[in-house]
Amino acid sequence: MTPAPGSSSAALLDAASLRTAGRQPPAVFRVQLADGRSLHMLRTLRVLPGRRIVGQALLDGKLVLAKLFVDKHSARNQTREWQGITRLATAGIPTPAPLFHAGLANGGHMLAIDYLTNAETLLEVWRRTASPLPGAPRDLALLQSAFALLGKLHHARLSHDDLHLGNFLQTPDALLLIDGDAVRQHATLEDKTAARDLGMLFAQLPRSWKPHFPDLLNAYATAAGRQPERAVLDRAMDSEARWRLRDYLDKCGRDCTLFRVRKRFRRFEAVWRAQSEDIDTVINTLDQAIDNGQLLKRGNTCTVASVDAGGLAVVIKRYNRKSLGHALSRLWRPSRGWHSWREGHRLRLFGIPTPAPLAIVEERWGPLRGRAWLINARCTGTDLLSLLDADLPPPPPIAAALQTLFSTLHREHISHGDLKATNLLWDGEQIQVIDLDAMKQHHSASSHTRAWARDRARLLRNWPTDSALHDWLDRALPAGVRHK
Template identity: 35%
Template sequence: MNNPSTVAAQALVRADFDLPLPACISLGGDQPPITCDRLLRLLPGRRVVLSGRWSHEGQEQRVVLKLFFREKDWLKEMDGYQRLCESMITVPACLLGWEAEDKDVHALVYEYIEGQSLYSLWQEASSQEAKTAYMVQAAEVVAKLHDHGLCQTDIHLDNFMVSQNTLYTLDAGTVEQGISPLDKKTSLGNLALMLAQVPAKHDGQIAEICEAYNNTNPCVQFEPEEVKQETVKRRSLRWRHYKKKLFRSCTEFIAEKSSKRFQVWRRDCDSPALQSLLANPDAYIDVGEKLKEGNSATVAKVEVDGKKLVVKRYNLKNWRHRLSRCWRPTRAWCSWINAHLLGFSGIQTPRPIAMIEERNGPLRGRGFFIAEACDSPDMLQVVSKLETGTSRSRLEELSQQVKEVFDALWMSRIVHGDMKATNLLVTEEGISVIDLDAMVESQNPTLSKGLTKDLQRFLKNWQGETQAAFAKALQPFAELLESSTSG
């Protein structure tokens, strides 16, 4: 294996997401180089965060290297770190603070914490009780920060790391000092911002989380309802911020635009094989397994990098159809947004991989939406087998899962627009929703009316005892919609 190339820290001011790793990052002077093998964060021209190995005090250890190309960011990080330490908040040890002689680059080296972020633990938790327990842990740290007059302005669960039952707080650069303790308005907004990191369907646990916060920070006391209302506002702001990222190059996505097309795809899926699919999706559709061939859309299952993907091409039926669509975002564009909205809202849908729009200058043509394939049967297939030889308990289980989907749509203010049974896939993890191009975000009373139509369309799939079983399970949801509309 070739030895990693040596790169001066100053040279990384021009680094992009294609930074070749591993590489030996030289800080200059007597400091031993840091052999970095993983890019953790990149803000071009401002900050690069990498992990690697470093010989410190005669012992090699794993570290996190933060390089800053603006002195004010470096000073802010060091100030935040010092304030966290003074407040007895557990943080990774800072092993080195360094700046170049000409002060064009600055560095901090932290110990690397072997563990999992609180968000990954929350995602893996199999019960609501376990998920709530992780949120309570975070809320207690946030309350302690507020009690000491500190506010982590970019607060999220990935900024907390659990290692050997110890909870570490990361990202000192976003820690700001206010009056100790923080005032109620600032504290409320910051706590709500953290709670807004998880989908709305988990807001039922806010009372327990609020109680933990109140017990840790007696200087500021919240009522669960005011925390819930602020969380709803913050979640909406988070989605609007994230939505903008869906169409530009960033840590998560790669976007390319020309006069002939616009395309965006997941950075962690980028490969020569995926590039081949993006360059000529029609060719892949032609040789793929056809799932649907219609005037409005063609759907095929293809294989890329050993993984099954579904490519959906939104066709233009004739020149009138083309003319009516050319000024509007394609249905592929809408599906790309809506797939991420469902994921943001904690509602299952196949993972979106890429989106393509053909263009002629400002005019839009055909669109392609690419997602991971889901080989699970749809609900119509599953229920039809139940009707020919089975079990009432399974139908009740499916009814409950459908109700959870409708409840999540309501709490996330989403109308699907076409709740056919064939658009609901039955997976081991629950119901996965597909066919998203008609989905919209909505507000009352249009939300109630839209979801009423979704409910009616779903029940229209069934007859007899099956319809009665679904209607019974969904009756509380139907009553909620009715009361909301009449109110």
């Protein structure tokens, strides 16, 4: 039975026990402050294992947001967080009010800020309300408010080392900035620092939003009273975008907040942590799940089935071995399942629609790789070959989605490798890209040009050359080797 809020029956923990609790400290617990009072944690919101726990808590009967620092650097981290919050408040930057900070009994430190009951992170708002197509007026206004707040921060000669949508807090009345640990004060804010912050924030947005970046930069410049030199900003934006991509793709192969990764001599598995409970219902019986599911494809190199995983609709794709020679040729290389797993996360990071990659499992013999199983969320869309009429241009919503999709892929130098119309699914709002086994982001312009020409030609071959749909696509898609 869960103790009642503020109940003295909740477990009394100290910094040492919280350090060893890993990712799952008790749902409800108490800590004793150095002055003898107790803080009652009611609900954890974020856990950095062994370092920090953030949650909703009661202190002296008041509901607060508490941050518990439990590692050996707790005093330094608490001081830096408190200083950052007070700098924001002093400069008039909207942020939850700082309330109290203190040491914990037996080591560790804490601080408390005002708990806002009607607040969501900007990331949560964005995920819930953003339009599938970039530039929608409501979405643009939401992002402009964040860039204007950054401009106000820079006008106050403050910077922020960790700008992402989760560090903006939306209330019915205002947009607030949080995470004082990342706030720095400057005698003079240099262009390089301002550009870095802007680059970080731009890097959080879908790549399809690039044409609207000038509108966001104008909102920033109006509030800041200036903007960095263009060349400096361009370098910073490119650097931050590349760093975020590297960091995210690295995370999808190691145990972290987003992914649960288990490595054994005979098996490797990576699971999207938010869906791990559902995935765990099938992850140890994948072949049986495929056999019991709805078979979608049975080929020499792969078998695909639609499966129910704990109430979650998924598609499992098993990468088979055609022969001994085929198996030996793949032993030292990353599996096609692993490649598709990474490319799926690349597309999702870029804001390019594709069914969510939920898990990858590989047979291993130490460094050698065997079969692989990829688990994706099921997309209920209809493929474009079945949906579109060759005698007509695509309907306006699909036409707009096609233009956004292909202009983004082309701008980011991404080729699909097998761009059949059956690999593009319309779900009623967006075009979902599937079958990513041969997808690649090119570093060479010439390599991309050749690959894009092949993709473009492959898509056009789905319809007769004299059809209205073929003609519309040939004119609407980014230029390549155009049909004559």
